[in-house]
Amino acid sequence: MTTAPGVTDQEAPNLTVMVAAIGATVRQLRKEAGLTLEQLADRGQLSVGLVSQLERGKGNPSFATLVQIAHGLNVPVGRLMLIENTPSPVVRASQRRRVDSHGIPGDLCVYEMLTPDLNGALEATWVRALPGHDTSATPFVHHGEEIGIVLSGSLDVHVGDTSYRLDAGDSIRFSSTVPHWFANRGTETVDAVWVSTPPSW
Structure with a gap:
């Protein structure tokens, strides 16, 4: 290997x-x-x-x-990733659990859970996408609905045949059953929060 x-x-x-x-x-x-x-x-x-x-x-x-x-x-x-349940409803910033496999190549992106486990009706994830991050080769399609808000940087969000540029403070909601993908074509790291229901990350 x-x-x-x-x-x-x-x-x-x-x-x-x-x-x-x-x-x-x-x-x-x-x-x-x-x-x-x-x-x-x-x-x-x-x-x-x-x-x-x-x-x-x-x-x-x-x-x-x-x-x-x-x-x-x-x-x-x-x-x-064998994410285990936790008894506390609070997720401390220093204790977020990563779901991007800790070292397996991950498209220049880090995903951290903001919800304590995967048992609720929704899941929130902190996403940090480095310049060059691009998931166009593997569009996501899954059940449910999601909403994202960009906290810093600029992120291109593609939903079906439509592309949206989201800057800091912008948000978007869409059905997860529509093929969607993301790209950071800028020079700044993008920080964003994504919420999906049901949990898909």
């Missing part, structure tokens, strides 16, 4: 363990859903070989790939 960009040799073993754990979780959830490898790959718009490789704990899957698999399984991507 090659070391992912930005991951040191010391961190590589942890990455290997993480990918193996994610793969085992994907296999378990797929079997619980009664899906074949082919059916999950079709739902996630991925190749059968890629899904099979992940289930065997091989390779360096991108965060976008994990999102597609989670949506194919109809579960929040946090389920693949």
Whole structure:
């Protein structure tokens, strides 16, 4: 297994363990859903070989790939990251849990949970997108509805065939069933908050 960009040799073993754990979780959830490898790959718009490789704990899957698999399984991507429940309703800024796989290449973006767990009717996520972040190659499609507000920087939000430029303070709401993707084409880091219902991250 090659070391992912930005991951040191010391961190590589942890990455290997993480990918193996994610793969085992994907296999378990797929079997619980009664899906074949082919059916999950079709739902996630991925190749059968890629899904099979992940289930065997091989390779360096991108965060976008994990999102597609989670949506194919109809579960929040946090389920693949083994996000545990917490008894407190408060999420401290210093204790946010990341759901971008901690070192697996993730499209120049960091996702942190603002809600304490995945059990509620909605989920809020803090998103930090670095310049160059672009998910056009893997548009998101899932159940529910979402709203986002840009706190800093400028973010291009594409919903279906329409593109919107959101600057600091701007917000947008749309149906998550419409293919959507995001791009930071500026020179500043974008900070934004996204809320989705039901939880999809």
